[in-house]
Amino acid sequence: MPDLPGISWTEPAGEAGAARWHSESGMPAPKRVTVADDRMKADKAYRLACEGTALLWRGDYQGARQLLKALGRRLDRLAPKPGSTPAETFHRHRQSRGHRARVLGMLLVVLEEDHALDLRRAPDVREACGEAYGPARGRTAVSLRELLGVIGAHEWRKKGVEMPAAGGRIHPHYGVFSPIRGEYVDLVAAAPLPAPAQLATGTAFDLGTGTGVLAAVLAHRGLGRVVATDSSPRALACARDNVARLGLTGRVEVVDDGALYPPGRAALVVCNPPWLPGRPTSAVEQGVYDPDSAMLKAFLAGLAEHLEPSGEGWLIISDLAEHLGLRTRQELLDAFGTAGLRVVDRHDAKPRHPRASDPGDPLHTARAAETTSLWRLAPA
Numbered sequence: 001m002p003d004l005p006g007i008s009w010t011e012p013a014g015e016a017g018a019a020r021w022h023s024e025s026g027m028p029a030p031k032r033v034t035v036a037d038d039r040m041k042a043d044k045a046y047r048l049a050c051e052g053t054a055l056l057w058r059g060d061y062q063g064a065r066q067l068l069k070a071l072g073r074r075l076d077r078l079a080p081k082p083g084s085t086p087a088e089t090f091h092r093h094r095q096s097r098g099h100r101a102r103v104l105g106m107l108l109v110v111l112e113e114d115h116a117l118d119l120r121r122a123p124d125v126r127e128a129c130g131e132a133y134g135p136a137r138g139r140t141a142v143s144l145r146e147l148l149g150v151i152g153a154h155e156w157r158k159k160g161v162e163m164p165a166a167g168g169r170i171h172p173h174y175g176v177f178s179p180i181r182g183e184y185v186d187l188v189a190a191a192p193l194p195a196p197a198q199l200a201t202g203t204a205f206d207l208g209t210g211t212g213v214l215a216a217v218l219a220h221r222g223l224g225r226v227v228a229t230d231s232s233p234r235a236l237a238c239a240r241d242n243v244a245r246l247g248l249t250g251r252v253e254v255v256d257d258g259a260l261y262p263p264g265r266a267a268l269v270v271c272n273p274p275w276l277p278g279r280p281t282s283a284v285e286q287g288v289y290d291p292d293s294a295m296l297k298a299f300l301a302g303l304a305e306h307l308e309p310s311g312e313g314w315l316i317i318s319d320l321a322e323h324l325g326l327r328t329r330q331e332l333l334d335a336f337g338t339a340g341l342r343v344v345d346r347h348d349a350k351p352r353h354p355r356a357s358d359p360g361d362p363l364h365t366a367r368a369a370e371t372t373s374l375w376r377l378a379p380a
Contacts, residue, residue, distance in 0.1 A: 007108075007141050009033040009056050017056075019110050019139040024146055024175070027105050030054035036107075038063040042070035049106035056108045057144065061122035064144055068107055075100045086366055087325030093363060094278070105143040112139055117147075128154035132174035150174055165189035166216035168246050173238035177287025179213040183349040184272055184316045187374040188217050191347050194312040194376075196267035200224045204268040205306065207260055207299060210287060212239030212252070214270055219251045226252045227262045232286065260298050265308045271299040272316040277326050293327070300339035304379040312344060315375040318351070323366035336377065344376040 007029050008018040021029035032052060036045065037059030045055055045067055057064045078099075080092040112118055115129035115136045125147065130136070132150045153174035160169030161178060165185055172178040179185055196202055201224045206215040209228035218226045228243075230236050236256045243252045255262050261269075274280075274290035290296060296317070303313040321327040336343065349372050 005029045007033050007054070007056075009035060011035060012058075019141040020137070022133065022140050022142050023105070024149075025101065025105070027102070027143070030106065030108075033108070036067075040067070042067060042074070045107070046071055046074050046103075049103045052106075054106045054108050056110065056141070057119065059119070061117070061119040064107065064109065064119070065148075068104060068144055068148075071104055071107065072100075075103060085325055086323060090324045090326065090363060090366075101145075104145045107144045108141050109144050109147060110139055110141050111136070111147075123151070125151060128174075131157065163213055163216070165220060166213050166246065167220045167248075170211050170213045170216070170242050171238075171245065172211050173234055173241070175234045176232070176238045177210050179211055181351065181372075183351055183372045184374075185213060185217060187316060187347055187349055187372065188214050188270060188314065189221070191314065191374050191376065193221065194268060195310050196308050197223060197311070199267075202267040203227065203264075203308075204270060205229070205262060205266045207269065207271040208235075208273060208295060209239045209254065210235050210272075212242040212254065214272060215239065215252045215254075216242065216246050216248060218268070218270065219248050223268070224251065227266070228252060228254045229260060229262055230254075230256075231258070231260075260295070261302050261306050265306050265311070267308050267311045269299075269303060269306055269311070269313040270316070271295075271313070273299060275318040276321050276324070297335065300335055300341065300377075303377060304340050307379065311378070313341070313377040315377060316372065317375070318370055318372045320366060320370045323369050324363070336375075337380075340380050341377045342380040344378050346376065347374045348372070 006018055006020050008016060011017055012035055033054045033056050034048065035058050036055040048055060049071065080096045083089040083092050109117060109119065111129060113136055115126040117125050128150050131154060156178060157171050157173055160171040161180060163170045163179060163185060170179055197204060203225045204218045204223045206218065206226060206228040209215050209230050212228060215226045215228040228239055230239065236254055239254045243249055243254060273295040274288050276289050277293045278289040279291050280286045280289040307313060322329055351370050351372060
């Protein structure tokens with residue numbers, strides 16, 4: 001995300017303060033900023049944040065985290081009522097989440113010239129911020145909520161996620177969707193390969209590679225060459241890192257020419273696009289929301305001309321959008337037909353993530369019914 005205009009404030013002693021403003025979600029720089037510390041009560045902080053006044057934290061780091069939790073509890077009381085349709089419930093949920101993000105995003109901290117966080121009991125965040133934001137370019141104000149996400153992503157990046165089907169651990173970078181939903185990986189690891197992909201010389205394309213996990217799975221299954229693409233510079237760097245960690249540099253090529261499809265044809269083209277039509281509000285949400293299903297449509301439109309004879313395209317997609325009333329099954333099937341494709345077979349898996357079994361989730365009914373499918377497609 002580009003840097004937005006800077007912010008300014010007045011310290012308690014009267015001196016002026018200023019910093020660059022950075023928001024991964026594109027949240028505009030707040031126009032009103034007041035300094036806050038451990039003496040500020042949660043009710044006052046909540047009122048100011050709802051009114052659009054940002055709180056620049058000057059107190060104890062752990063106190064800031066406690067205040068953020070207190071603000072969250074007050075927002076939890078405003079949970080929207082279910083709508084008359086699943087789609088209305090979903091849209092109310094998104095609006096509520098957007099309001100929550102705006103209010104919680106009003107609690108700010110300042111990163112110093114070297115990305116250091118100069119607060120009492122604050123952790124050393126310089127490495128985490130360097131990974132997420134790149135080299136420091138002066139004092140920068142960010143929301144504490146965003147910074148906590150940066151810190152959490154740094155820990156995931158260090159630890160990694162064990163993926164036996166990929167031959168080892170996958171290390172997600174900040175802003176790149178983590179492969180914690182393993183059912184789609186399992187589907188790609190188990191589906192029967194088309195005949196030309198069974199050869200040691202077979203080529204596969206992995207479109208929208210993200211962490212590179214599916215490219216690694218395909219290489220692990222014996223594909224001689226895998227070409228991975230993505231539109232996100234962070235994802236490309238992440239995929240290259242994971243490919244190198246797994247010792248697959250000679251077999252997996254991560255390209256960044258800006259196109260969804262690389263040049264040429266492949267025996268197998270795999271695409272796991274964002275599953276929900278909608279606008280993402282953060283970098284990591286780009287792995288979930290696809291405005292107007294643009295990536296899905298581009299994959300289908302270009303598939304036939306990029307397949308070798310007897311090759312297949314594998315579309316891995318959840319039917320959650322169907323249960324939410326955002327897309328129908330017939331619309332998906334019609335999109336296949338419009339693109340000149342036929343369905344060879346379909347393999348299904350039930351999600352294992354915690355939300356699928358959480359009755360407190362406002363979208364529980366849809367999530368409980370969700371199925372992830374691998375659609376095997378070929379030219380009609």
